[in-house]
Amino acid sequence: MAQWRIAIAASFTAEPIENALAFWMATLCVDAEIEFAPYHQIYQQLLDPASLLGTNREGINLILLRFEDWQRSEAHDSGPAPPESATWQADTERNAHDFVDALKSAAGRASTPYLVCLCPPSPALDAEHRAVFSRTEEQLLAQLLAVPGVYPVSSAEIIALYPEAAEHDEKADQRGHIPYTPKAFAALATMAARKIRALKWPPYKVIAVDCDQTLWHGVVGEDGALGVKVDPPREALQRFLLSQRDAGMLLCLCSKNAEEDVFEVLDAHPDMLLRRKDIVASKINWQPKSQNLRSLAAELGLGLDSFIFVDDNPIECSEVAAACPEVLTLLLPDAERIPHFLQHVWAFDTLKVTEEDRQRSELYRQNVEREALQGQAMS
Numbered sequence: 001m002a003q004w005r006i007a008i009a010a011s012f013t014a015e016p017i018e019n020a021l022a023f024w025m026a027t028l029c030v031d032a033e034i035e036f037a038p039y040h041q042i043y044q045q046l047l048d049p050a051s052l053l054g055t056n057r058e059g060i061n062l063i064l065l066r067f068e069d070w071q072r073s074e075a076h077d078s079g080p081a082p083p084e085s086a087t088w089q090a091d092t093e094r095n096a097h098d099f100v101d102a103l104k105s106a107a108g109r110a111s112t113p114y115l116v117c118l119c120p121p122s123p124a125l126d127a128e129h130r131a132v133f134s135r136t137e138e139q140l141l142a143q144l145l146a147v148p149g150v151y152p153v154s155s156a157e158i159i160a161l162y163p164e165a166a167e168h169d170e171k172a173d174q175r176g177h178i179p180y181t182p183k184a185f186a187a188l189a190t191m192a193a194r195k196i197r198a199l200k201w202p203p204y205k206v207i208a209v210d211c212d213q214t215l216w217h218g219v220v221g222e223d224g225a226l227g228v229k230v231d232p233p234r235e236a237l238q239r240f241l242l243s244q245r246d247a248g249m250l251l252c253l254c255s256k257n258a259e260e261d262v263f264e265v266l267d268a269h270p271d272m273l274l275r276r277k278d279i280v281a282s283k284i285n286w287q288p289k290s291q292n293l294r295s296l297a298a299e300l301g302l303g304l305d306s307f308i309f310v311d312d313n314p315i316e317c318s319e320v321a322a323a324c325p326e327v328l329t330l331l332l333p334d335a336e337r338i339p340h341f342l343q344h345v346w347a348f349d350t351l352k353v354t355e356e357d358r359q360r361s362e363l364y365r366q367n368v369e370r371e372a373l374q375g376q377a378m379s
Contacts, residue, residue, distance in 0.1 A: 004030060004059035006196070007052045009037040009045040011069035012119075013178045020189035028197055032059070039177075040069070046102035049109060056112050060196050063103075063116045064188070066179065067133040068125065070095045089132050096136050100143050107149040115195050116144060116152045117188065120159055120166040122179060151351045153195060161343060162187035198349040204328065205302055207244060208293060210311040211255035211262050211284075214332060215274065220257060225264035230271035233335040238273040240342045245278055247350045248360045250300065253282035254292050254309065280364045289316055290323035300364060308347060 006021065008014055018034050025032035037045045037052045042063060045053040053061045071088055107114055118137050121130065137154060144152040158165045165180070165187035172178040180188070212219045215238065218228035230238070245251050251274075255262060262284050266276045281299050283292035289309070297304050304326040311317050317331045333341050342348065 003033075004200075005033045005035060005056050006060050006062055007035050007037065007056040008062045008064065009042045009053055010064035011040060011042055011066050012064070012173075013039060013176050014064050016178060016180070016182060016185040017064075017189045017192075020186040021192060024189060024193035025196075028193065030200075043098070043102055046099075046106040053112075053114075054106065054109070057110070059112065060199065061106075061112055061114045062192055062196075063114060064119055065099075065116065066119045066121060067092060067096075067136055068121060068129065069177075072177070092132060092136055096140050100140065100147075103144070103150060104147050107147055111149070113199055114150045115192065115199070116150060117158065117192060117195075118153065118155045119180075119188065120155045120184075122168050122170075122173070123166070124168075124170070145352060151195060151199065153191060158188070158191050162191060165191065194346050194349050195351065197346055198351050202306075203350070204249070204308050204347050205306040206250045206252055206280075206296070206300065207241060207308045207310060208252040208254040208296060209241065209309075210289075210313070210316065211253060211257055211265075213312045214310065216265065216269075216272075217335070220261045220265055225261060225268055228265060228269065230269065230273075231335065233338040235271070235273060236339040237332075237342065240339075240348075241274060242278065244348060247353045248356075250280045250360065250364050251278055252296050252300075253279055253284055254289050254296065255282075255284050256286050256289070257284050259284040288319060288323070290320045293320065293324055293327060 004025075006025070008017070015036055018036075022032065022034060025034075035052055041051075042065065045051040048054055070092065103114060103116070118140070121133060125133070141152050141154055144150050164183045167181040167184040168179060169181045169184075209215060212221075212228075214234075216228040216234050217231050220228050241251055253262065259282070262282075263276055266272060266274065266279070281296055283295055285292065289311070293304065293307060293309060297307065304324050307324075307327045309317075309320050309324075309327050309329045310332060311320075311329075312332045314331055317329050320327055321329045328347055330345065332338055
């Protein structure tokens with residue numbers, strides 16, 4: 001088992017996150033030591049090289065931040081400054097600026113990555129505070145994404161995946177600055193664990209996908225290229241695959257069909273979002289899919305352990321899992337559950353998308369075409 005230290009600094013009392021985070025680390029086979037910085041000491045931790053975060057050399061530094069906590073003081077200990085306060089907006093902007101500067105300095109001193117979770121606000125916030133905090137978060141995210149070694153997570157992303165993360169505990173917040181329910185802390189821990197996994201595990205590089213009943217509803221050999229249907233779940237799947245391509249994944253087809261039928265769907269079906277140009281390589285024939293995946297791996301010059309295979313057929317999935325255990329094989333659920341299923345496959349998570357990631361698919365596709373042409377040439 002790997003051994004890491006997860007050092008946590010928060011703008012609120014964050015210790016209730018420990019049990020759920022420890023559970024996920026054990027599930028991921030990580031021997032993790034979870035330690036907490038003193039209460040409400042984010043700036044001090046970032047500025048002091050001898051702090052808990054500053055001395056963490058092997059693991060992850062996790063920062064949990066709510067903007068409203070910056071305004072918490074003895075005068076208004078249960079929440080942010082009142083709207084009539086003349087300086088609260090300027091204070092928020094200044095604090096955000098100082099936070100970015102401190103984080104840049106801390107990240108530049110060490111190789112340990114910083115995971116910054118911008119946590120959901122309390123439901124009691126008025127509209128003016130929400131608007132200012134939302135704008136501040138947007139600006140902060142843009143700045144942090146440009147800092148090497150820093151990986152921000154927006155409150156919107158957290159709530160979209162785990163709505164429970166927004167559950168607020170007003171009494172615990174007033175008594176001990178513990179703003180969330182146990183369920184919300186478990187959700188925050190799950191989000192953090194997903195990002196930690198994406199940080200520390202080698203990323204998958206290829207998604208190989210089946211066609212009939214997967215990319216579309218129907219069987220193209222029986223229904224015809226224009227007879228298959230792209231229903232809302234398959235549309236969501238195609239949209240998801242395109243977003244993965246934009247994040248640097250290579251899309252391949254691995255299907256038992258007649259090749260010309262599949263390409264006719266990609267080229268001519270009006271409802272298809274996925275087109276032939278989006279596919280880097282394909283193996284469309286009647287051979288075992290495990291054999292075709294090996295061929296795709298050889299063609300792309302990548303290991304099978306970088307492949308994710310997606311199919312609706314449990315028999316095909318079992319065959320691939322048995323013959324190619326290195327491949328992550330995913331059996332699609334019933335159609336209506338596909339969008340939710342895709343959201344919660346951690347293997348698809350990405351942290352930052354670079355221009356190189358966006359161009360990777362096209363570069364591989366051109367290389368595959370170039371090698372195919374060379375193979376056909378007489379000299």
